[in-house]
């Protein structure tokens with residue numbers, strides 16, 4: 001599901017099964033209650049991974065580490081719904097800022113984040129940091 005989700009955007013994704021397994025495990029360890037999954041007939045078709053314990057440049061952040069929707073399920077509002085739920089959850093944890101990194105060429109994702117109130121704050125290589133103030 002993860003690999004399918006990053007078709008065409010491979011430069012921003014983990015590649016080997018081992019790397020992906022390790023990454024998913026890391027997400028779970030960071031904040032297991034921050035993982036929200038969308039399912040269709042028992043099959044995972046999208047997920048978002050948030051982290052209520054993230055620190056960035058000495059500041060506390062609710063971080064969104066991952067958001068991915070299976071290509072067959074895109075354009076139906078699932079990505080937006082997952083994001084809205086994640087924002088609500090981080091807000092309820094009394095966080096003041098939400099941050100994430102998005103690939104500079106990932107225009108679709110950048111647009112969605114913008115629509116939901118994120119603004120660009122910095123750029124590091126191929127990555128752009130976006131922040132939403134709650």
Ligand SMILES: CC(C)(COP(=O)(O)OP(=O)(O)OC[C@H]1O[C@@H](n2cnc3c(N)ncnc32)[C@H](O)[C@@H]1OP(=O)(O)O)[C@@H](O)C(=O)NCCC(=O)NCCS
Pocket residue numbers: 005006009066067068069070073074075076077078079080081101102103106108109112115
């Ligand atoms: C980014 C991603 C999660 C969006 O998921 P999605 O379920 O298709 O998104 P939604 O259907 O909720 O769409 C949200 C908004 O984007 C717009 N949108 C969706 N697909 C679009 C497309 N192909 N082109 C332009 N806009 C599009 C929708 O119109 C919607 O805006 P609206 O609410 O004003 O109508 C999905 O494309 C994905 O998994 N991409 C690969 C992984 C990735 O890049 N993740 C982000 C990492 S930072």
